[in-house]
Amino acid sequence: MVLDTGSELSWLRCRKTPTTPLWFDSLRSKSYTPVPCTSPTCRIRTRDFTVPVSCDRNKLCHAIVSYADATSVEGNLAYDVFRFTNSDVPRIVFGCMDSGSSSNQDEDSKTTGLLGMNRGSLSFVTQMGYPKFSYCISGRDSTGVLLFGDVKIAWLQPLSYTPLVNISTPLPYFDRVAYTVQLEGIKVAGTVLSLPKSVYEPDHTGAGQTMVDSGTQFTFLLGPVYTALKNEFIKQTRSVLRVYEDPDFVFQGAMDLCYRIDRTRVGLPVLPSVTMMFRGAQMSITGDRLLIQVPGLIKGNDQIHCFTFGNSDLLGIEAYVIGHHHQQNMWMEFDIANSRVGLAEVRCDLASQKLGMGR
Template identity: 75%
Template sequence: MNSVHNNLLLQIMFLYMFIQSNLSLPTKQTVILALKTQQISSGSLPKAPNKLSFHHNVSLTVSVAVGTPPQTVTMVLDTGSELSWLHCKKTPNTPSAFDPLHSSSYSSIPCSSPTCTTRTRDFTVPVSCDPKKLCHAILSYADASSAEGNLASDTFRIGNSGLPGTVFGCMDMFSSSNTEEDSKTTGLIGMNRGSLSFVTQMGFPKFSYCISGRDSSGVLLFGDASLPWLRPLNYTPMIQISTPLPYFDRVAYTVQLEGIKVSGKLLSLPKSVFVPDHTGAGQTMVDSGTQFTFLLGPVYTALKNEFMRQTRGVLRVLNDPNFVFQGAMDLCYLVELSRTSLPPLPTVSLVFRGAEMGVSAERLMYRVPGMVRGGDGVHCFTFGNSDLLGIEAYVIGHHHQQNVWMEFDLAKSRVGLAEVRCDLASQRLGVAE
């Protein structure tokens, strides 16, 4: 799921490495990719084709090689989407795009193919046949952007592993509120549990990532993370249902949120508010394609009120009813520009079945870029109201996954969490600069 626009651009570049020691699997070798984040201004965007700027908040991106001979493309890592897609060249000299005409292994998928009729929630509009009898698809996202083009297949390479015949969308039409920035993006890599997702097509039973909020480093790992220094993971089971429901995404990484604590105090809410209703609305999804965390209205209001109560006299509330950051975050504060750090803040803990995720210090606040009120900067609480976005779900964004080892175990249908210094994890794996 792509999240709502803001003016911050962040670039994440992956450097490939291949580990063949005690990280190997019986049938596949583990692939480790180094992660580097770099905050850039819109006026200094790099033009190299293997670098990506992306305006849908802060996004995680991975560089892979596609086609024969290989073309380097950079794709947003999205655990909330199924179908991967690339900007495909329609005219010469198109920047940051994949050129299918220069790949001998590229193949268009006809609309008569069973792949064309594979059901995925990514297709908000049913697939159709174009005039050339090719499979035509339209993808839409929560930020109102969309991509349109044909389904195709080609060879994708991760590390030393090549996967021929990988299905993806070769998109040549786009709609967005920021066309200039979108023209520089290369695509999206879908990582949910659907049959067309990249991780499913690769055949790895699990993958992990660790995002550093300290020194802009991190790591993405495909395969088994048998790392002796990694703390024991606390696992929470993925919630699965057999009956299709209109508002329940059955291929998302859905876990069960059971409560929220503020400085150890559990919010006084019935557990029923965290359980999906008869329509499927109210599931809790772990989504790397969304920056912040969004909660259904009643839970968001309870958290907001308790956080305000515990920070009274510590933080100054921005009393401006006309300002709602990203359309869903209405709790913002004024912080003196002269301050080099925020005052001590209460820890917010998301309580899952079998595991907890603590959110503390700077991860609780986000400085709104370029917004100054007098001598103050504006910092907003990093939890939002999903009701204001029209999303019938709880969404755990990657901002709150910083310095948490996140393992997605598809074989055992569970998500593992462990607090870890992600910059140190990268160094131990030999992928930090």
């Protein structure tokens, strides 16, 4: 399942299609109960959904969930028992999704469903009552880590914490149930981008919040900040990288800084780090996490690699979004009870092995 700190509703695929297998058959579950559209669960607890729920022809609560990459799923809300190692938890609300659209059919065909982990009323962590959870995403195809509750790990270095930004007043562009932190600046190697701190702060409409979102792949910055970062990165890599000059090419709709790298080259050249500076903590992106190869695109003897920061404006997103690619090999702790996010660099594949989860 996809672990998504940027969305609320957990869901499973409940209908087989030509591109997606059936993962959950509600007819075989004796405890499966659809949510009526007249129930408080449907009318009140869905208030933070980006698309309002509706009532289908069977008078059941119908939900449509859409994501920044243009993927969407829809189906009915339902209750069922969720079984864990030591216990059964009854009446967990989730989505039984039977249709949708996708921007990446190959990846979606591998997806069982999604675990919604934000701070909304119907998120998995809220329904379970967990005060804290942590994860560690490996940079390779190896087992990562997901832990619920307060866990003491002796070998983990102390975390740096940044407070969550909470705005109680409803604003049109501010997601109140997201894990919002305050980005205060960005530096490339030792050079801090020459921008006022105010460009990183939400405005009077709520636009400009910084969300930690494990359900988004890359990191997206609002236009002025993205442009400043792009120009500084080009400046510092001019001697080691060749820019791919094609004004019509934009990778995944938002990443327009790409490079030509010889196919015979082993590894990337030494690149300057990009560090996002938060209130009380920072996250440094280094090495191969800075560039991603574009699958199947070859120009002459060169592969095309793109910068893993994109322009939020090109996606129509009024926010800064820190995706899971830049959270790789970081221990991420979401301390809901104390309204903060903690982070520390760690080899997630080794952390998984130490905790008895690795292959």
